[in-house]
Amino acid sequence: MLDIAIVGMSCRYPKSPDIPTFWQNCLERKVCLTELTDQRWNHKALYSPNKRARNHTHSQTAGLLSNVDEFAARYFQVSPRRARIMDPQQRLTLELTREALQDAGAERRPFLRERSGVFxxxxxSEFIVYSNMKVRSWQLLDGQFGPPSTEDVTAELPDLNAYSLSGCLVNGIASSVSQFFQLGGPAFTSDAACASSLVATTQACQYLRSLPPRKGLSPIA
Incomplete structure (x- = not known):
């Protein structure tokens, strides 16, 4: 049976932007929740100290990632129009894949790209709610959900463009990585609820073991 090794890792967690920080936070049993602010999410309309209040939350903290609004679009060859409507999950996976390849020493070292897969x-994609708000705003202005709203409410919403759909597809998480890093193996995203990452890891291992042996360079999944 083919031996499989994890040779590169990367991560993003609340208050843990990399593997060493994440491990240290685990050792220290650090609580990485953050107090919610209006700058990140104004949840005043949804908050209630009453835990039994319907359609409300009694929590004022959340596990938040830092700098989610920052992205090296030029490096990853993503146009500004696409970047604005791109699910943050797609942006993060591009960054994390690069960091994992760097950690493995494979960013500049040759490997079998044509047989490497993305799992x-x-x-x-919660971002799809935000990207579709322009359409919903038109419906509101048209009075389809009750008395018309005002155009001021929708002024800052993202415009629809050619990337509005692809930017929110969950499978775009895998295909964006495959496209940028020029990988020729399978590329897809698995949805198995809480077991999604475990299923993806299993699929990656099955794919690697299905490949015929080849001396020299190895594929990556």
């Missing part, structure tokens, strides 16, 4: 686990 991700993800459940939902």
């Amino acid at each position: 991700f686990g993800a459940v939902i």
Whole structure:
């Protein structure tokens, strides 16, 4: 049976932007929740100290990633129009894949790109709600959901463009990585709820073991 090794890792967690920090936070049993602010999410309309209040949350903290609004679009050859409507999950996986390749020493070292695959686990794109708000705003202005709203409410919403759909597809998480890093193996995102990452890892291992042996360079999944 083919031996498989994990040779590169990367991560993004609340208050843990990399593997060493994440490990240290685990050792220290650090609570990495953050107090919610209006700058990140104004949840005043949804907050209630009453835990039994319907359609409300009694929590004022959340596990938040830092600098989610920053992205090296030029490096990853993503146009400004596409970057604005791109699910943060897609942006993060591009950055994390590069960091994992760097950690493995494979960013500049040759490997079998034509046989390397991309396997991700993800459940939902919450960003699609935001990207579709322009359409919903038109419906509101048209009075389809009740008395018309005002155009001021929708002024800052993202415009629709050619990337509005692809920017929110969950499978775009895998295909964006495959496209940029020029990988010729399979590329897809698995949705198995809480087991998504485990299923993706299993699929990656099965794919690697299905390849015929070849001396020299190795594929990556």
